[in-house]
Amino acid sequence: MNTMTVHDLEVVYDVLADALDKASAAKAELFLVKLALLSAQALGSAQTFNELAQSALQDL
Amino acid sequence: MHQPHGEPRRSIYFNYQVFPAYTGAVGAPHIARKPVVVVGAGPIGLTTALDLARHGIPCVVLESEQQVSEGSRAIVFTRRSMEILQQVGVADRVSGMGLPWNCGNSFYRNQLVFRMESPQAPDDRYAPMTNLQQPYLEQFLAEAAEANPLVEVRWGNRVTALAQNSDFARLEIDTPAGSYELDTDWVVAADGARSAIRTLLDLKLEGTSYEGRFVIADIKIDLDLPTERLAYFDPTWNPGNTVLMHREPGNIWRIDYQLPEDETPEQALQAESLCERINAQLEMLGFKDVPWEMDWSSVYSARALTLSDYIHERVIFAGDAAHLLPIFGVRGANTGFQDCHDLVWKLAFTLKGLAGPKLLPSYTDERVSAAREIIDEAGKSTRFMAPPTAGYRLVRDAVLSLSLTQEFVRPLYHWRTSRPHDYAESVLNCPTDDNDRFAVGPRNGALLLNIKLGENDYLFDRLGACFHLLYFTSAAFIPDALLAQVQAIRSSGVPFQIIAVTQNAQTRVVGADQLIEDTSGHIASKYGITQGGAYLVRPDQHICARWHQLSAGQLHTAIDIVLGKH
Numbered sequence A: 001m002n003t004m005t006v007h008d009l010e011v012v013y014d015v016l017a018d019a020l021d022k023a024s025a026a027k028a029e030l031f032l033v034k035l036a037l038l039s040a041q042a043l044g045s046a047q048t049f050n051e052l053a054q055s056a057l058q059d060l
Numbered sequence B: 001m002h003q004p005h006g007e008p009r010r011s012i013y014f015n016y017q018v019f020p021a022y023t024g025a026v027g028a029p030h031i032a033r034k035p036v037v038v039v040g041a042g043p044i045g046l047t048t049a050l051d052l053a054r055h056g057i058p059c060v061v062l063e064s065e066q067q068v069s070e071g072s073r074a075i076v077f078t079r080r081s082m083e084i085l086q087q088v089g090v091a092d093r094v095s096g097m098g099l100p101w102n103c104g105n106s107f108y109r110n111q112l113v114f115r116m117e118s119p120q121a122p123d124d125r126y127a128p129m130t131n132l133q134q135p136y137l138e139q140f141l142a143e144a145a146e147a148n149p150l151v152e153v154r155w156g157n158r159v160t161a162l163a164q165n166s167d168f169a170r171l172e173i174d175t176p177a178g179s180y181e182l183d184t185d186w187v188v189a190a191d192g193a194r195s196a197i198r199t200l201l202d203l204k205l206e207g208t209s210y211e212g213r214f215v216i217a218d219i220k221i222d223l224d225l226p227t228e229r230l231a232y233f234d235p236t237w238n239p240g241n242t243v244l245m246h247r248e249p250g251n252i253w254r255i256d257y258q259l260p261e262d263e264t265p266e267q268a269l270q271a272e273s274l275c276e277r278i279n280a281q282l283e284m285l286g287f288k289d290v291p292w293e294m295d296w297s298s299v300y301s302a303r304a305l306t307l308s309d310y311i312h313e314r315v316i317f318a319g320d321a322a323h324l325l326p327i328f329g330v331r332g333a334n335t336g337f338q339d340c341h342d343l344v345w346k347l348a349f350t351l352k353g354l355a356g357p358k359l360l361p362s363y364t365d366e367r368v369s370a371a372r373e374i375i376d377e378a379g380k381s382t383r384f385m386a387p388p389t390a391g392y393r394l395v396r397d398a399v400l401s402l403s404l405t406q407e408f409v410r411p412l413y414h415w416r417t418s419r420p421h422d423y424a425e426s427v428l429n430c431p432t433d434d435n436d437r438f439a440v441g442p443r444n445g446a447l448l449l450n451i452k453l454g455e456n457d458y459l460f461d462r463l464g465a466c467f468h469l470l471y472f473t474s475a476a477f478i479p480d481a482l483l484a485q486v487q488a489i490r491s492s493g494v495p496f497q498i499i500a501v502t503q504n505a506q507t508r509v510v511g512a513d514q515l516i517e518d519t520s521g522h523i524a525s526k527y528g529i530t531q532g533g534a535y536l537v538r539p540d541q542h543i544c545a546r547w548h549q550l551s552a553g554q555l556h557t558a559i560d561i562v563l564g565k566h
Helices: A006-023 A025-043 A046-057 B043-054 B079-087 B091-097 B134-146 B196-200 B271-284 B332-351 B361-385 B390-403 B407-413 B480-491 B522-527 B552-562
Strands: B032-039 B059-063 B076-078 B099-101 B103-108 B111-117 B129-131 B151-155 B158-164 B169-175 B178-189 B206-220 B229-233 B242-248 B252-258 B293-306 B315-317 B452-454 B467-473 B496-502 B514-517 B534-537 B543-547
Touching: A006 A025, A025 A046, A025 B390, B032 B043, B032 B169, B032 B332, B043 B059, B043 B079, B043 B134, B043 B151, B043 B332, B059 B178, B076 B079, B076 B332, B079 B091, B079 B332, B091 B134, B099 B242, B111 B390, B111 B407, B129 B242, B134 B151, B158 B196, B178 B196, B178 B332, B196 B315, B206 B271, B206 B361, B252 B271, B271 B293, B293 B361, B332 B361, B361 B390, B390 B407, B467 B480, B467 B522, B467 B552, B480 B496, B480 B552, B534 B552, B543 B552
Parallel strands: B032 B059, B032 B178, B059 B151, B103 B229, B178 B315, B467 B496, B496 B514
Antiparallel strands: B076 B129, B099 B129, B103 B111, B158 B169, B169 B178, B206 B252, B206 B293, B229 B242, B242 B252, B467 B534, B534 B543
16 A cells, blocks of 8 residues: 655645534534545545554544 | 224225125135135235136135225336236236336435436336336236136135144134134235234244334325436435435325434324425425325335245245335335245145145245345445434435535445346256356346337247246257157146247247247347257246257256256
């Protein structure tokens, strides 16, 4: 899998935070699920998405 | 004593006929014995009875009511259901009155986000879907049953007890004039979702019940909308929930809408609540002041349940008595027709002593696996239409939102309509034929493909209650060895017809029962076959063997297998 540079990761960090604020707390969940679905489509692999979902479930 | 409702049910569009209750056997000195008793005169029970009659098997149908069912209930019949109804002789009446359609639409925020058009292939006689209210279908079937000397419908007869014996079942039946007993080799339980027979045998369904509840309401209204499936997600008047609309004959419209989570069915069916919500839906569609009248309403919750075995000693389950399937995807009655059509020839051959030990049990194998496949598919539709948990709701809502701009999520609106099941794993399929060596054509276990032969003339019109061998030939005769084998099959009592598909414009093929002309090669190419090849077709129109070159010995083997003798 491609890895992002630290700079890219910092950009993603800010984009995500800004977008969550923009979505407002009431719509944050909906926004994140939309984003997850769009990311899955860009990823093009149900298996990788499943692995990512399992990683995200850790240490909640 | 059983007292069925004696007054005709109320309906705007349907005149209910109250049939006289049968009381003739009350007080009879002997207990009569029948080969088959069908319990339930709904669509599945009556189709079973008429289908048995085609095979020469007489039966008694017991119906606790004295009239056909209340409300429109099942309103969408698939092409496959129409083909089965054609076999039992009522399809013309259904298509004469019904509304054919082939498109479905899903709307979100007043935008059409998904549209599906089912192909109307030129080789098919019937539209993908036909809308007709269930009371009409039941009436057509009841009239066909009354006219059939092999079918005796006993209205107002309720089964109150059932005792299983080694080779028969004894039923205790209550009527308005008292009770009587009846013995039968086989009971076919087609008594619906609240099957009394299932309860008497204390059988449990396995699977899932969903929380989401829907109101089903029929109204009479003149709407300028096409006959298509209309689904509205998250409408402003019913946030988060789903509304479905279908046109029925006679300017009747079915409106299904999901209830808010905390509402009881009693609250939902109150006249003011119904009126307010139907008006809100009509207003959303721009029909604010169009007058309408209520015909019937009910509450429905999605369930995806099946018995794990449809045969319990002398009792065989079919239709909703055997399984409860979500209405999304029109899987109720349409699954039931396939059940009874799979069952009937097997039961008839068993009663005639033609079946090996595996034939009747294959009904359970084929149809329980069909039900499980349907439950799996229906679960997907139901989880989209009426999300069962917070997680499912959130993802569904995200898909709705994305669907306004993102093409890739739109197929998730697909409602996975009922389709003919493919019995690819059936023990009745021939394992030593050429099935795996075909590149095209329907495989073993699949439904035969219909073919348009001429104006108002289709292959399925030519099929009867027997095995058919579709034999592709350019010769003027069926080979002697093959014909001798066919004669041997017939003399054992198995009904069998050879349909010669002629590839050389022959006007006669000696030994064939029917001729179908295929000089153009259309049928041969659709079936992926050349001269000397053949398809063996079960009496329910499913394929059990196919060969590129058929020999007499191969036919012998395939027939033994499909009769459950191996």
